Amino acid sequence: MDNTYSDSRAPARLLIRRDLPHRIDSPSDAELLAASVRNADAFTELFERHWDDLYRFCLNRAGSAGEDIAAEAFRVAFDRRKRYDARYSDARPWLFGIASNLLRDHFRTAKREANKLKRSATLDVTLQGRGELDGLERQLLGPRLAAALQEIPTADRDALLLLAWADLDYEQIAYALEIPLGTVRSRIHRARQRVREHLDANPSEQV
Amino acid sequence: MNMSNQDLNWLSNQQPQRMGTDHGARERALLALVKHTTSRPRARGFSLTGRLRAPYFSAVAVGGVAAVTAALVLSAGTGVHSGAGTGHLKPHTHSPLAGTHRSPLVRLADYVGASTAPTGDATLVARTTTNGSNTVTVYDLYADNGQYFFSPTESGLAGQVGANNNLAGGLFAREVAAAKLAATGNVQTAAEDMAIAPDPSKTISPNQPSNTTADRAKEAATGEAQTGSLYDNWVWENSQDALIAGSGQPDVRAGVLQILATLPGVTVTQGSSDGQPTLVLSAGTPELGSGYTEQLTINADSGVPIEFVGGAPGATPTAQVNYQVSRVTLANLPSGSAGGSGA
Numbered sequence: 001m002d003n004t005y006s007d008s009r010a011p012a013r014l015l016i017r018r019d020l021p022h023r024i025d026s027p028s029d030a031e032l033l034a035a036s037v038r039n040a041d042a043f044t045e046l047f048e049r050h051w052d053d054l055y056r057f058c059l060n061r062a063g064s065a066g067e068d069i070a071a072e073a074f075r076v077a078f079d080r081r082k083r084y085d086a087r088y089s090d091a092r093p094w095l096f097g098i099a100s101n102l103l104r105d106h107f108r109t110a111k112r113e114a115n116k117l118k119r120s121a122t123l124d125v126t127l128q129g130r131g132e133l134d135g136l137e138r139q140l141l142g143p144r145l146a147a148a149l150q151e152i153p154t155a156d157r158d159a160l161l162l163l164a165w166a167d168l169d170y171e172q173i174a175y176a177l178e179i180p181l182g183t184v185r186s187r188i189h190r191a192r193q194r195v196r197e198h199l200d201a202n203p204s205e206q207v
Numbered sequence: 208m209n210m211s212n213q214d215l216n217w218l219s220n221q222q223p224q225r226m227g228t229d230h231g232a233r234e235r236a237l238l239a240l241v242k243h244t245t246s247r248p249r250a251r252g253f254s255l256t257g258r259l260r261a262p263y264f265s266a267v268a269v270g271g272v273a274a275v276t277a278a279l280v281l282s283a284g285t286g287v288h289s290g291a292g293t294g295h296l297k298p299h300t301h302s303p304l305a306g307t308h309r310s311p312l313v314r315l316a317d318y319v320g321a322s323t324a325p326t327g328d329a330t331l332v333a334r335t336t337t338n339g340s341n342t343v344t345v346y347d348l349y350a351d352n353g354q355y356f357f358s359p360t361e362s363g364l365a366g367q368v369g370a371n372n373n374l375a376g377g378l379f380a381r382e383v384a385a386a387k388l389a390a391t392g393n394v395q396t397a398a399e400d401m402a403i404a405p406d407p408s409k410t411i412s413p414n415q416p417s418n419t420t421a422d423r424a425k426e427a428a429t430g431e432a433q434t435g436s437l438y439d440n441w442v443w444e445n446s447q448d449a450l451i452a453g454s455g456q457p458d459v460r461a462g463v464l465q466i467l468a469t470l471p472g473v474t475v476t477q478g479s480s481d482g483q484p485t486l487v488l489s490a491g492t493p494e495l496g497s498g499y500t501e502q503l504t505i506n507a508d509s510g511v512p513i514e515f516v517g518g519a520p521g522a523t524p525t526a527q528v529n530y531q532v533s534r535v536t537l538a539n540l541p542s543g544s545a546g547g548s549g550a
Binding site for chain 1: 213214215217218219221223232233235237239240241243244343359405440441444517525526
């Protein structure tokens, strides 16, 4: 008869904080977002908390464009703050999810531009894409990473890099990408298999 | 196949590490963010009441759900109310009651203020938030002595009370106090108290020219004077918090209604929801600016909140919260299984 938290996203239960039975001094991200609905200043506190992490992630993924993408992620987050699910005290998965979408759009746009160049016969070899990893992203990742991630589909790669670079756990990645937990597990499993195969084939690259 | 985390370690070490020494990036992004935020109208969105606290509570209750033994003395209905939130939001147009909105609100305030004290020593608010296709009900328990308890399940409240997991911390205390002051007749002072209740260090008054950076930016962007809007916005938003937190106390409800009656943009329409008469209070441009509106539905006989909706005028609400209010006695809450236990 009680259908609280009956939504199908299993990670919701796992992300609710269980370790704070009493009020603590600093507000949670969820509190800041709730407060920011009527006081935008509260959102700047959220920015201060998470800018470095988001900036670093976007910069690693998109190079110099990462700064604009990270900044845009916070602007988008501000516009969506009223829809934030307050059960999630940590806003990092939400922010990284927004950034991941923007990164995907960024690379998609770059790919379209590259295709235009191809059509106009002004082919730039650095923008040629093969497999799932398009040219610009491959260029930004560098040759070693690009080789390892080359055959990994975009969706799998997004999940893997959120795990390896953003330090999100599986449940948080599920929330960030708005996909079921099982899908996250399978995507990351596939992606890791590819990376391991690459490392097995190239033992000199191993740490 | 090597099943260690060597692959992840390798990936982590392969990060391009483009994090340079460009400290200006943070400042540039923050400036862009501030410009963006100050160009938008202030809005309430989801109910602040309770949602501010919810993440602090650990329990995702499991096990049986026992109904709280409650003396229902306030709510005129017991079901989930369907009101303005099920349709499109009305734009900022003057209703037939516009211009005379003070009368129905003040009349109701007088009626509510004269009602007898309720039984019990706490108010239980079952709060149902609809966000897209998701609907979540959580439970807020406001004790008359100022304590506040939260549980994602009704049965978990007893455990929270037993563990003394009081989360009040002063939140909404000043809002409730301002409402009680208004109920004594000092409405204008109470409204000014309500405006700054979340942060009494701020100073603002109805006649104070707006001079914040945000308002200056907004004036520059829209060409519209912002004088007074910030005050009206704060009073509108904080009054709603007070009304929810004090929904079980007639003097609080009466005071909030008195305060809302002072706002220039609030219009009132009569309606019904699940067979009970309602008043729908719509905030206007002075309270929320253009492009966004909010409506608060209350019981027309008791002033008890029923529903909050917010969104673009004429559009489907982007925020909808339903309230079911009842009075309870803390000592008589049935034992539940939550009490801080995890899922």
